[in-house]
Amino acid sequence: NAGVTQTPKFQVLKTGQSMTLQCAQDMNHEYMSWYRQDPGMGLRLIHYSVGAGITDQGEVPNGYNVSRSTTEDFPLRLLSAAPSQTSVYFCASSDWTNKQYFGPGTRLTVT
Amino acid sequence: AQSVTQPDIHITVSEGASLELRCNYSYGATPYLFWYVQSPGQGLQLLLKYFSGDTLVQGIKGFEAEFKRSQSSFNLRKPSVHWSDAAEYFCAVANPSNTGNQFYFGTGTSLTVIP
Numbered sequence: 001n002a003g004v005t006q007t008p009k010f011q012v013l014k015t016g017q018s019m020t021l022q023c024a025q026d027m028n029h030e031y032m033s034w035y036r037q038d039p040g041m042g043l044r045l046i047h048y049s050v051g052a053g054i055t056d057q058g059e060v061p062n063g064y065n066v067s068r069s070t071t072e073d074f075p076l077r078l079l080s081a082a083p084s085q086t087s088v089y090f091c092a093s094s095d096w097t098n099k100q101y102f103g104p105g106t107r108l109t110v111t
Numbered sequence: 112a113q114s115v116t117q118p119d120i121h122i123t124v125s126e127g128a129s130l131e132l133r134c135n136y137s138y139g140a141t142p143y144l145f146w147y148v149q150s151p152g153q154g155l156q157l158l159l160k161y162f163s164g165d166t167l168v169q170g171i172k173g174f175e176a177e178f179k180r181s182q183s184s185f186n187l188r189k190p191s192v193h194w195s196d197a198a199e200y201f202c203a204v205a206n207p208s209n210t211g212n213q214f215y216f217g218t219g220t221s222l223t224v225i226p
Contacts (some may be wrong), residue, residue: 004154033214035216040120040218041218042115042201042216042217042218042219043155043201043203043214043216044216045213045214045215048213058213090154090155092155098143098145098162098205099157099160100145100155100157100214102154102155102156103154104153104154105153105154
Protein backbone atom coordinates (compact mmCIF):
# COMPACT_ATOMS: atom_id res chain seq x y z
CA ASN A 1 0.00 0.00 0.00
CA ALA A 2 1.24 3.50 -0.80
CA GLY A 3 -0.95 4.92 1.98
CA VAL A 4 -1.84 8.58 1.50
CA THR A 5 -0.09 10.40 -1.30
CA GLN A 6 -0.08 14.12 -2.00
CA THR A 7 1.10 16.09 -4.99
CA PRO A 8 2.83 18.40 -5.47
CA LYS A 9 5.31 18.54 -2.58
CA PHE A 10 6.03 22.21 -3.14
CA GLN A 11 4.17 24.94 -5.03
CA VAL A 12 4.58 28.67 -5.47
CA LEU A 13 1.59 30.66 -6.71
CA LYS A 14 0.95 34.28 -7.46
CA THR A 15 -2.00 36.00 -5.83
CA GLY A 16 -5.16 35.28 -7.77
CA GLN A 17 -3.96 32.07 -9.40
CA SER A 18 -5.87 28.85 -8.96
CA MET A 19 -4.61 25.36 -8.36
CA THR A 20 -5.60 21.93 -7.11
CA LEU A 21 -3.76 19.99 -4.45
CA GLN A 22 -4.11 16.30 -5.09
CA CYS A 23 -4.67 13.63 -2.45
CA ALA A 24 -5.15 9.93 -2.95
CA GLN A 25 -5.34 6.91 -0.65
CA ASP A 26 -5.33 3.21 -1.44
CA MET A 27 -6.65 1.88 1.87
CA ASN A 28 -10.32 2.06 0.94
CA HIS A 29 -10.97 4.52 3.77
CA GLU A 30 -14.31 6.27 3.80
CA TYR A 31 -13.12 9.29 5.74
CA MET A 32 -10.73 11.87 4.30
CA SER A 33 -9.74 15.31 5.50
CA TRP A 34 -7.68 18.33 4.59
CA TYR A 35 -5.74 20.33 7.16
CA ARG A 36 -3.52 23.34 7.03
CA GLN A 37 -0.60 23.76 9.41
CA ASP A 38 0.65 27.19 10.34
CA PRO A 39 3.34 28.07 12.91
CA GLY A 40 1.90 28.26 16.40
CA MET A 41 -1.56 27.21 15.18
CA GLY A 42 -1.31 23.44 15.04
CA LEU A 43 -3.41 21.73 12.39
CA ARG A 44 -6.75 23.19 11.44
CA LEU A 45 -9.42 21.27 9.57
CA ILE A 46 -10.39 22.79 6.22
CA HIS A 47 -12.83 20.28 4.72
CA TYR A 48 -13.65 16.66 5.25
CA SER A 49 -15.54 13.86 3.58
CA VAL A 50 -17.31 10.85 5.02
CA GLY A 51 -17.57 9.05 1.70
CA ALA A 52 -17.79 9.48 -2.05
CA GLY A 53 -20.15 12.29 -2.91
CA ILE A 54 -20.28 13.68 0.64
CA THR A 55 -18.21 16.62 1.84
CA ASP A 56 -18.53 19.16 4.61
CA GLN A 57 -16.74 22.20 5.99
CA GLY A 58 -14.27 22.19 8.83
CA GLU A 59 -12.92 25.07 10.92
CA VAL A 60 -11.34 27.15 8.12
CA PRO A 61 -13.12 26.41 4.81
CA ASN A 62 -13.12 29.87 3.25
CA GLY A 63 -11.17 30.08 -0.01
CA TYR A 64 -11.13 26.31 -0.54
CA ASN A 65 -13.34 23.87 -2.41
CA VAL A 66 -13.36 20.09 -2.33
CA SER A 67 -15.11 17.25 -4.11
CA ARG A 68 -15.12 13.50 -3.61
CA SER A 69 -16.09 11.68 -6.77
CA THR A 70 -14.29 8.46 -5.79
CA THR A 71 -13.33 6.80 -2.52
CA GLU A 72 -9.65 7.14 -3.40
CA ASP A 73 -9.32 10.82 -4.32
CA PHE A 74 -10.01 14.02 -2.40
CA PRO A 75 -8.61 17.07 -4.21
CA LEU A 76 -8.46 20.52 -2.60
CA ARG A 77 -8.98 23.51 -4.87
CA LEU A 78 -7.86 27.05 -4.33
CA LEU A 79 -9.91 29.19 -6.68
CA SER A 80 -8.06 32.48 -6.20
CA ALA A 81 -4.94 32.14 -4.09
CA ALA A 82 -4.18 34.71 -1.41
CA PRO A 83 -1.01 35.23 0.66
CA SER A 84 -2.99 34.15 3.74
CA GLN A 85 -3.18 30.69 2.20
CA THR A 86 0.59 30.25 2.43
CA SER A 87 0.82 27.14 4.59
CA VAL A 88 1.62 23.46 4.71
CA TYR A 89 -1.35 21.34 3.68
CA PHE A 90 -1.91 17.81 4.91
CA CYS A 91 -4.39 15.31 3.64
CA ALA A 92 -5.46 12.45 5.91
CA SER A 93 -7.65 9.42 5.65
CA SER A 94 -9.08 7.38 8.47
CA ASP A 95 -10.88 4.15 9.04
CA TRP A 96 -13.79 3.48 11.35
CA THR A 97 -11.38 3.13 14.31
CA ASN A 98 -10.47 6.82 14.04
CA LYS A 99 -6.85 6.06 13.23
CA GLN A 100 -5.75 8.80 10.84
CA TYR A 101 -3.10 8.31 8.22
CA PHE A 102 -1.42 11.50 7.02
CA GLY A 103 0.16 12.29 3.72
CA PRO A 104 3.61 13.88 3.52
CA GLY A 105 2.22 17.38 2.99
CA THR A 106 2.30 20.11 0.36
CA ARG A 107 4.17 23.32 1.11
CA LEU A 108 2.38 26.18 -0.62
CA THR A 109 3.68 29.73 -0.93
CA VAL A 110 1.48 32.49 -2.33
CA THR A 111 3.30 35.68 -3.31
CA ALA B 112 -16.93 23.29 21.23
CA GLN B 113 -13.94 21.05 21.55
CA SER B 114 -10.52 22.52 22.15
CA VAL B 115 -7.09 21.23 22.98
CA THR B 116 -4.41 23.07 24.93
CA GLN B 117 -0.75 22.19 24.95
CA PRO B 118 0.68 24.67 27.46
CA ASP B 119 4.33 24.09 26.60
CA ILE B 120 5.41 25.51 23.27
CA HIS B 121 8.95 24.23 23.57
CA ILE B 122 10.67 21.76 25.89
CA THR B 123 14.35 20.87 26.14
CA VAL B 124 15.50 17.69 27.86
CA SER B 125 18.78 15.83 28.12
CA GLU B 126 19.13 12.48 26.45
CA GLY B 127 18.25 9.76 28.94
CA ALA B 128 16.05 12.04 31.02
CA SER B 129 12.34 11.47 31.48
CA LEU B 130 9.77 13.44 29.53
CA GLU B 131 6.23 14.59 30.13
CA LEU B 132 4.28 16.63 27.59
CA ARG B 133 1.06 18.16 28.79
CA CYS B 134 -2.30 18.14 27.06
CA ASN B 135 -5.61 19.46 28.36
CA TYR B 136 -8.87 19.29 26.50
CA SER B 137 -12.27 20.87 26.68
CA TYR B 138 -15.17 18.65 25.76
CA GLY B 139 -18.60 17.86 27.15
CA ALA B 140 -18.01 14.13 27.46
CA THR B 141 -15.02 11.86 27.11
CA PRO B 142 -13.56 12.36 23.66
CA TYR B 143 -11.28 10.12 21.73
CA LEU B 144 -7.72 11.26 22.49
CA PHE B 145 -4.58 10.98 20.41
CA TRP B 146 -0.91 11.89 20.40
CA TYR B 147 0.93 12.41 17.12
CA VAL B 148 4.59 13.08 16.38
CA GLN B 149 5.90 15.08 13.46
CA SER B 150 9.55 15.03 12.44
CA PRO B 151 10.86 18.00 10.44
CA GLY B 152 9.46 18.06 6.92
CA GLN B 153 7.34 14.98 7.53
CA GLY B 154 3.69 14.20 8.01
CA LEU B 155 2.17 13.16 11.33
CA GLN B 156 2.57 9.71 12.83
CA LEU B 157 0.21 8.32 15.43
CA LEU B 158 1.95 7.50 18.73
CA LEU B 159 -1.04 6.29 20.70
CA LYS B 160 -4.76 6.73 21.21
CA TYR B 161 -7.33 6.41 23.95
CA PHE B 162 -10.94 5.49 23.33
CA SER B 163 -12.06 3.84 26.57
CA GLY B 164 -10.99 1.35 29.22
CA ASP B 165 -7.58 1.36 30.87
CA THR B 166 -6.57 4.98 31.39
CA LEU B 167 -2.88 4.26 30.86
CA VAL B 168 -2.20 3.55 27.21
CA GLN B 169 0.99 2.35 25.63
CA GLY B 170 2.16 3.53 22.27
CA ILE B 171 4.99 3.12 19.86
CA LYS B 172 8.61 4.15 20.47
CA GLY B 173 8.28 3.64 24.24
CA PHE B 174 5.70 6.38 24.80
CA GLU B 175 2.72 6.15 27.10
CA ALA B 176 -0.09 8.50 28.04
CA GLU B 177 -2.50 8.66 30.93
CA PHE B 178 -6.08 9.87 30.67
CA LYS B 179 -7.25 11.71 33.77
CA ARG B 180 -10.90 12.57 33.52
CA SER B 181 -10.91 14.73 36.64
CA GLN B 182 -8.20 16.94 35.19
CA SER B 183 -9.32 16.75 31.54
CA SER B 184 -5.77 15.79 30.72
CA PHE B 185 -3.98 13.31 28.52
CA ASN B 186 -0.28 13.78 29.19
CA LEU B 187 2.37 11.99 27.19
CA ARG B 188 5.35 10.42 28.96
CA LYS B 189 8.55 8.61 28.19
CA PRO B 190 10.93 7.30 30.88
CA SER B 191 14.15 7.85 28.92
CA VAL B 192 14.37 10.17 25.94
CA HIS B 193 16.52 9.36 22.92
CA TRP B 194 18.04 11.95 20.58
CA SER B 195 15.76 10.64 17.81
CA ASP B 196 12.71 11.76 19.81
CA ALA B 197 13.41 15.39 18.91
CA ALA B 198 10.30 16.42 16.99
CA GLU B 199 7.00 18.27 17.26
CA TYR B 200 4.28 16.56 19.28
CA PHE B 201 0.58 17.17 18.83
CA CYS B 202 -2.31 16.18 21.04
CA ALA B 203 -5.69 15.77 19.34
CA VAL B 204 -9.28 15.02 20.27
CA ALA B 205 -12.14 13.65 18.23
CA ASN B 206 -15.84 13.51 18.89
CA PRO B 207 -16.85 9.86 19.33
CA SER B 208 -20.18 10.53 17.67
CA ASN B 209 -18.50 11.87 14.51
CA THR B 210 -16.42 8.88 13.64
CA GLY B 211 -13.31 9.44 11.60
CA ASN B 212 -13.61 12.96 10.42
CA GLN B 213 -13.44 15.76 12.95
CA PHE B 214 -10.19 16.00 14.80
CA TYR B 215 -9.08 19.04 16.79
CA PHE B 216 -5.38 19.51 17.31
CA GLY B 217 -3.40 21.39 19.90
CA THR B 218 -0.80 23.90 18.80
CA GLY B 219 2.03 21.45 19.40
CA THR B 220 5.06 21.12 21.66
CA SER B 221 8.49 21.22 20.11
CA LEU B 222 10.96 18.88 21.81
CA THR B 223 14.72 19.45 21.72
CA VAL B 224 17.00 16.71 23.05
CA ILE B 225 20.44 17.69 24.32
CA PRO B 226 23.17 15.04 23.98
